[in-house]
Amino acid sequence: MTSGYGDSSPPLARATLDRAAYRRADPRWLAQAWAGARVLVLDVEAGGRALVRTDTAVPELVLLAVDGLSPAPASDAMFLGVEPDGTPVFCVHGTVPAVPETRAAHLRDVGHLLSDRDAGLFTTALALTNWHLRHLYHPVTGEPTRADEAGWSRVDRTGERVWPRTDPAMIVLVHDGVGGGEGRCLLGSNATWPSTTGGRRFSCLAGYLEPGESAEAAVLREVREEVGVDICDIRYAGSQAWPFPGSLMLGFLATADPGQPLLLDSAEIAEARWFSRSEIGSALTGRPVEVGGTHLLLPPPSSIALFLVHRWLGGHC
Numbered sequence: 001m002t003s004g005y006g007d008s009s010p011p012l013a014r015a016t017l018d019r020a021a022y023r024r025a026d027p028r029w030l031a032q033a034w035a036g037a038r039v040l041v042l043d044v045e046a047g048g049r050a051l052v053r054t055d056t057a058v059p060e061l062v063l064l065a066v067d068g069l070s071p072a073p074a075s076d077a078m079f080l081g082v083e084p085d086g087t088p089v090f091c092v093h094g095t096v097p098a099v100p101e102t103r104a105a106h107l108r109d110v111g112h113l114l115s116d117r118d119a120g121l122f123t124t125a126l127a128l129t130n131w132h133l134r135h136l137y138h139p140v141t142g143e144p145t146r147a148d149e150a151g152w153s154r155v156d157r158t159g160e161r162v163w164p165r166t167d168p169a170m171i172v173l174v175h176d177g178v179g180g181g182e183g184r185c186l187l188g189s190n191a192t193w194p195s196t197t198g199g200r201r202f203s204c205l206a207g208y209l210e211p212g213e214s215a216e217a218a219v220l221r222e223v224r225e226e227v228g229v230d231i232c233d234i235r236y237a238g239s240q241a242w243p244f245p246g247s248l249m250l251g252f253l254a255t256a257d258p259g260q261p262l263l264l265d266s267a268e269i270a271e272a273r274w275f276s277r278s279e280i281g282s283a284l285t286g287r288p289v290e291v292g293g294t295h296l297l298l299p300p301p302s303s304i305a306l307f308l309v310h311r312w313l314g315g316h317c
Helices: 027-035 116-133 215-227 277-284 304-313
Strands: 038-042 050-053 078-082 088-093 102-105 145-148 153-156 167-175 184-190 205-208 232-242 247-255 269-276 294-297
Touching: 027 088, 038 050, 038 116, 078 116, 088 116, 116 232, 167 215, 167 232, 167 304, 184 215, 184 277, 205 215, 215 232, 215 247, 215 269, 232 304, 247 304, 269 277, 277 294, 277 304
Parallel strands: 038 088, 167 247
Antiparallel strands: 050 102, 078 088, 145 153, 167 184, 167 205, 184 269, 232 247
């Protein structure tokens, strides 16, 4: 897994495929490329799952030859890029076929386990797919749109065009700046998260950037709005796509005084509290940490939230 990103990158911030954007408007090349392409099939009816191999030490995406697909015209395929050996890679929507020693998996579940190449492919394909599904009409003309430029734009009958959009959001791990096992971080449990018998999930504070707002200003605002805490020393830590359906998560670390009272926005946050490094370390190794009569659950491994928790836990603040 060597992409130049390094081990300190968020799990879905990795990619190696040459996107070859200049090919997207070349229909002759695309038609020729399709014949010899490898194809990622996304089952949108199953939440955007794709085939991964189960007979390998780590999951690997399964790319199919065109002749191994059910009828899928090239006009419906999204061009993702070109492999180092020149092989074109496309994505199509459909039911994933039955292939021995494979299973259909969701990006949330396997993204952190995939190679740089596979993580980038899956993330891009899902983000692009979700954009298409939500932009069937032009936002200005109201006309129906169709996919164009190998899946990288949509156009209506008047020629008005729209391009893929990504919604920027911030996420921050707030901590007290103290080293060692007694150092603490502030995590919240979102009011909209479903309850579970296995414990209560806590994560970093997050929110979308508002019009005319910088990422740092959004960090200050969201933390103050959600838990009533003032923060300082905001430091950018990295970013990754979160295509559920189409966000770019901008990750930060910031410090705050734990002596400040927590004033929760009950519409957003059901519970928030400070956790010590020792508690977080225990939870990560599977040892139960009690929270209000239940157990602490941390963010999923493909999330940038857990990446930020690991950064703080290792003292990289």
